[in-house]
Amino acid sequence: MESEMHILETEKLQIGMTLGENIYRNEQLVISEGVTLNIRHIQMLKRMSIVQVKVLEKRSVKKAFPIKQEISEKYKSSVESFKKICYGVTIGNFVIYDEVKDCIDPLIRELETKPEMALKLWQIYTADFYTYEHSVKVCMLSILLSKWMNKPQVFIDEIGKVGLLHDIGKCNIPNEILNKPDVLTEEEFSVMKTHSTLGYVLLSSTKELDRNILKGVLHHHERFDGTGYPAKLSGKSIPEYARIVSVVDIFDAMTSNRIYREKMNPYKVFEIMSEGSSGALDSDISNFFLDKIKRSYLGELVLLNSGEVAKIHNVESGVHHRPIIELNGQIVDLSVNHSIEIKSLFIS
Ligand SMILES: [Fe+2]
Ligand SMILES: [Fe+2]
Structure with missing residues (x-):
């Protein structure tokens, strides 16, 4: 197969590309030519402040798989707005309702005309701003899923807020735990697990947020079989907002790059989720969601x-x-x- 050499900015590198040159640091070879780039390689190049590198592209693959990076401007600006909300929380501010609305409303409007946009989001390279992008994606996918379920507008507005804010408690989790590249220790995991309760307590100060939204946030890690947290609720006693958001949350987490592993392709995720959905997730919701996604x-x-x-x-x-x-x-x-x-x- 014929190959072409390109010079590409490090920011635009994607997992799976082939490096076209040796990379040295202090005269020592750190990444060799011909390597298929993974998330660690890309992060390493960024850390070394290398602005651009040579990559090899196989012509036929390039033609078959055009790299799509046309991400909606509304999505990008919502990620930016949400970043500001999170920054406010880390310095001790409460969440301002109007700022949440301003973050979500453009997305709801965008999904009216381009629902397929939410289905393409898993292709976006996420590593540095995982929590922000994840929150906006979960918000959009929760809205889309609720629309597919023919839920009324009030439901759609509220679930968008649960989706956006479900992990807001993570703003108060120490960075060493949040961004740890390895498996968490038991103690670290128990700290991580406090994020749903922390989010609930924080959002309780935002008077305009309905209690059902708060409960959705509090219970988004409950599992249908009762193995979740914080209250070990099971079955339909888990609020519906939380049951919907947890399906989307798991799908997005698996289809995104994480600091400790690369994203999986949706077909791998379909396999894992269909096997696990009978126990941990509300299988009616997850099967419906997977079916809709696979059809798209x-x-x-x-x-x-x-x-x-x-x-x-x-x-x-x-x-x-x-x-x-x-x-x-x-x-x-x-x-x-x-x-x-x-x-x-x-x-x-
Ligand atoms: Fe969470
Ligand atoms: Fe999440």
Whole structure:
């Protein structure tokens, strides 16, 4: 396969790109030419203040998978506004209702006309501002899911606020724990788990926020089988806002880059979530969500474990993560052919 060399700014690097030069630090080779970049490589290059690097692009792959970075301006400005809200919280301010509204309302309007935008968000490279971007994405996906469920406008407005604010308590969790690149110790995890209660207490001072919104925030880590926190609620005793947000929260966390692991492609997430949804999540909600998402990928291109490119041909099969694909002119049902795996998906 033919390759082309490009010079690319470090800011624009993406996981999976091939490095086209050796990178040295103090005359020592730290990343070699030909390496497939992962999140740690990209972070290392940024830390070393390297502004641009050479990357190799395989021509046919480039054509099949155009890199999309056209992110909605409204999304970007909501992330910025939410960052300001979070900064206020870290210096001891309360959350101002109008600022929350100003952050969400443009997103609600955007989703009226471009609902597919929320489905493309998982492609965005997130590492440095995970909590902000995650909160805005969970907000948008919760709104979208509630619209799909035909919920009334009041419900949609409120769940948007639960989605945006669900992790606001993390602003008061020490950075060493929040951004630790390794697995948390038991003690650190118990500190991390306080974020839902911290968020609830903080938001209680914002009088305009309805109690149902506060309860959604407080209970977003409860699990359907009773294994969650803080109250170990189970089944339908978990408020509906929390049951919806937790489905979206888990989907977004798995499809985003984290400091300790790279994002998974949605098909891998479908597999994990369909297996786990019968216990931890409200399976009616999660199956409905996964079904809607998988349908939106009809006609998109996927990269297979063989290195070949295929098209999603039919999404009617009962298995979320094994659609029917079109490969070299042949129709292949992945729910029958188990030797083929989907490695990545790119939405046009
Ligand atoms: Fe959380
Ligand atoms: Fe979250």
